[in-house]
Amino acid sequence: MIIGSGGQLGSELEDYLVSLYGREKIYSSDIKKNNSNGENFILLDALNKDDIYKTIKENNIKIVYHLAAILSAKGEANPIQTWNLNMNTLFNVLELAKEKVLSKVFWPSSIAVFGPSSPRNPAKQFSIMDPTTVYGISKLAGERWCEYYNKNYSTDIRSVRFPGIISYKSLPGGGTTDYAVDIFHSAMKKEKYSCFLKEDTYLPMLYIDDALMAMHKIMEEKKSNLSISSSYNLSAMSFSPKELFESIKKYKKNFDIKYNPDYRQKIADTWPESIDDSYARNDWGWKESFNLDKMTKEIILNLKS
Ligand SMILES: NC(=O)c1ccc[n+]([C@@H]2O[C@H](COP(=O)([O-])OP(=O)(O)OC[C@H]3O[C@@H](n4cnc5c(N)ncnc54)[C@H](O)[C@@H]3O)[C@@H](O)[C@H]2O)c1
Secondary structure, three states, X not given: OEEOOOOHHHHHHHHHHHHHHOHXXXXXXXXXXXOXXXXXXXXXXXXXXXXXXXXXXXXXXXXXXXXXXXXXXXXXXXXXXXXXXXXXXXXXXXXXXXXXXXXEEEOOEEHXXXXXXXXXXXXXXXXXXXXXXXXXXXXXXXXXXXXXXXXXXXXXXXXXXXXXEEOOOOOOOOOOOOHHHHHHHHHHOOOOEEEOOOOOOOEEEEEHHHHHHHHHHHHHOOHHHOOOOOOEEOOOEEEOHXXXXXXXXXXXXXXXEEEOOOHHHHHHOOOOOOEOOHHHHHHHOOOOOOOHHXXXXXXXXHHHO
16 A cells, blocks of 8 residues: 555556556555545545554555655745654554554655765765754654664564655655756746756756666565665766756757756755665665666657657
């Protein structure tokens, strides 16, 4: 079952898991209904422990992908609500894993766990982490709790620190890397794009197909091969708004951009430019298939059709 299936990641994960395991095996749930909800959709507030417990028991669900969260940029507008949602929904799922109702959980962390004192190029698996956003603080605390449950209660919680995820079917949910999705829609509409980050702001990014593949790979790996029981660094590419703009220009010659950095620039300035993900590569064979130009080509072709 996916919790938070209506979001940028969840909506694509549902189709992906259905293609791998069959419709009847996959349940999706979210606090909101939307038009693309599949057959096995359950309206569920992940803050309500009793409802989650009942749903999971009744449907004999053994594996959960817990994606519900408030993201970095949105989270700053309401820090307490963000902390409450991001932490308490995680505890609800961790407790079900502790009670062995769930046998396996995927929970995504983020590069937002890093902060101004972390090395920026690259940030390593065990670098200093001093996140400055409530989102980053909740993800770092969440990682520590995942490791705590894994070590003390023999749970099987698996996690990666996702960089900015770029997709074209689903819209982003309020993160600092959302520009890299929005820019493609402006290019297709022949609008001048107003970018909320400076042209030379490098951030780690990942194409949605690679994000889905990473989740599948880490969930299928033998548990004994996973040496990190908190959350794995993961990366594929790093680029700046200017480099992405230039990559899109190869297909959209008249496309234009202006840079109007806003409050999100301050968040981006505390995040690493690149990530050392050697643990993921060595432990479970992580390897991306998309770089910047391959991703741009794929998105433009798909948006066109
Ligand atoms: N998108 C990225 O670039 C990115 C990067 C790093 C990590 N992540 C992580 O991946 C996960 C999914 O991200 P996303 O981009 O799909 O987020 P999103 O904001 O697009 O989707 C989150 C979903 O959670 C749902 N939700 C919110 N409160 C809920 C509740 N109480 N009960 C049930 N559902 C609830 C929302 O309705 C929404 O559909 C999050 O944990 C996020 O932190 C995402």
